[in-house]
Amino acid sequence: xxxxxxxxxxxPAMVSERLGLPAVTLGSEVTVDGQTVRIRRDGDTASxxxxxxxxxxxxxxxxxxxxxxxxxxxxxxxxxKPVDQVAVADLGLDxxxxxxxxxxxxxxxxxxxxxxxxxEKIEDDGEAHVxxxxxxxxxxxx
Amino acid sequence: xxxxxxLAEAQDGKVAxxxxxxxxKARDLGDVAAFYGGGDADAIAATLGAHGASKVYxxxxxxxxxxxxxxxxxxxxxxxxxxxxxxxxFGTTYDGRDVAGRLSxxxxxxxxxxxxDLSVEGDAVVTTEPIFGGTMIVRTKVTGGAPHLVLxxxxxxxxxxxxxxxxxxxxxxxxxxxxxxxxxxxxxxxxSRAIVDAGWVPYSHQVGQxxxxxxxxxxxxLGISGATQHMVGMKxxxxxxxxxxxxxxPIFSIADLGVVGDVHKxxxxxxxxxxxxx
Numbered sequence: 001x002x003x004x005x006x007x008x009x010x011x012p013a014m015v016s017e018r019l020g021l022p023a024v025t026l027g028s029e030v031t032v033d034g035q036t037v038r039i040r041r042d043g044d045t046a047s048x049x050x051x052x053x054x055x056x057x058x059x060x061x062x063x064x065x066x067x068x069x070x071x072x073x074x075x076x077x078x079x080x081k082p083v084d085q086v087a088v089a090d091l092g093l094d095x096x097x098x099x100x101x102x103x104x105x106x107x108x109x110x111x112x113x114x115x116x117x118x119x120e121k122i123e124d125d126g127e128a129h130v131x132x133x134x135x136x137x138x139x140x141x142x
Numbered sequence: 143x144x145x146x147x148x149l150a151e152a153q154d155g156k157v158a159x160x161x162x163x164x165x166x167k168a169r170d171l172g173d174v175a176a177f178y179g180g181g182d183a184d185a186i187a188a189t190l191g192a193h194g195a196s197k198v199y200x201x202x203x204x205x206x207x208x209x210x211x212x213x214x215x216x217x218x219x220x221x222x223x224x225x226x227x228x229x230x231x232f233g234t235t236y237d238g239r240d241v242a243g244r245l246s247x248x249x250x251x252x253x254x255x256x257x258x259d260l261s262v263e264g265d266a267v268v269t270t271e272p273i274f275g276g277t278m279i280v281r282t283k284v285t286g287g288a289p290h291l292v293l294x295x296x297x298x299x300x301x302x303x304x305x306x307x308x309x310x311x312x313x314x315x316x317x318x319x320x321x322x323x324x325x326x327x328x329x330x331x332x333x334s335r336a337i338v339d340a341g342w343v344p345y346s347h348q349v350g351q352x353x354x355x356x357x358x359x360x361x362x363x364l365g366i367s368g369a370t371q372h373m374v375g376m377k378x379x380x381x382x383x384x385x386x387x388x389x390x391x392p393i394f395s396i397a398d399l400g401v402v403g404d405v406h407k408x409x410x411x412x413x414x415x416x417x418x419x420x
Binding site for chain 1: 211239244248252286344352397398415
């Protein structure tokens with residue numbers, strides 16, 4: 001899916017384009033049967049079932065599963081795993097193609113969004129619905 | 143004045159709402175053409191034309207194939223033939239993401255997503271995007287050269303009132319309260335992710351980060367505690383009413399009217415009172 005900060009969700013399509021592979025993207029349910037990958041993804045008016053044949057690029061939404069928390073043993077083992085460092089030149093890229101130079105974007109400003117304030121808060125004493133009706137009347141919704 | 147292409151999407155022969163939103167935005171920027179991959183092209187083109195497209199490029203029916211590969215290829219071919227727009231607008235949708243991502247690679251152009259606004263400033267495009275669950279707003283100047291690829295977030299599924307239910311309803315059967323109240327207010331029923339995951343209601347009802355973003359004049363949250371995931375989807379509402387029995391529920395921090403109480407007691411009385419008004 002899109003990252004939870006920027007929420008882009010376009011990288012899988014980019015990767016598949018570079019690799020020349022098909023992509024099935026943003027599945028909320030995934031099954032693999034032999035060489036066939038099947039995903040379901042839900043829209044406003046319909047759910048789509050999409051099939052592709054391996055090899056392909058697959059991306060999922062956050063509804064595809066419940067993340068599994070690593071065990072303590074797993075966390076400890078991860079600390080001793082090797083980390084391969086790759087330099088930009090090792091990938092056959094020019095420094096101008098990566099980072100800010102390659103992004104061809106400039107963040108002009110970052111400002112906090114206007115915060116919503118809490119309004120009136122009441123305890124239901126059996127008559128809270130009366131206050132809700134009043135509120136809806138004030139808004140001319142009813 | 144800029145020339146803008148809009149990726150047109152349609153479902154069951156009907157032009158998608160996001161496409162109409164994009165056409166409206168593009169009209170403000172200059173000349174507009176639409177790029178459509180799918181069937182019923184003549185009927186779709188008529189609607190696109192009525193909403194401001196002076197030209198429609200159509201790939202023809204794609205059959206059972208996803209739009210990503212064929213539509214990105216058709217757009218790239220048109221651009222490589224020398225017909226290049228200043229800007230291409232996509233909805234932040236499944237197909238919008240697939241086509242834009244592939245086109246970005248084919249043309250070697252950056253892409254910005256999830257934008258809520260944009261403007262053309264000389265050779266650059268400046269986009270506005272909420273990040274971190276809508277708590278921060280980022281403005282980005284994109285200078286990759288034409289065509290700029292910009293994805294825009296669908297604004298809302300409708301401006302109608304919205305009543306949503308969450309786990310506090312207790313069981314799937316109680317969702318009926320949400321539907322009744324929504325109907326009385328001539329609005330749409332919605333849901334938190336928790337009850338969609340639980341299978342009480344279909345995904346199309348989900349309001350939140352992975353569901354819809356709604357901005358009604360009144361949003362009523364019933365038994366919804368207010369997970370960040372959910373609040374991202376509804377905090378743009380003009381007015382928010384929340385009913386929840388937990389006085390500490392985060393939803394109260396953004397509610398204009400918060401009722402600490404049991405939805406099973408308050409809502410039936412509310413429905414009865416609204417029905418009595420006729």
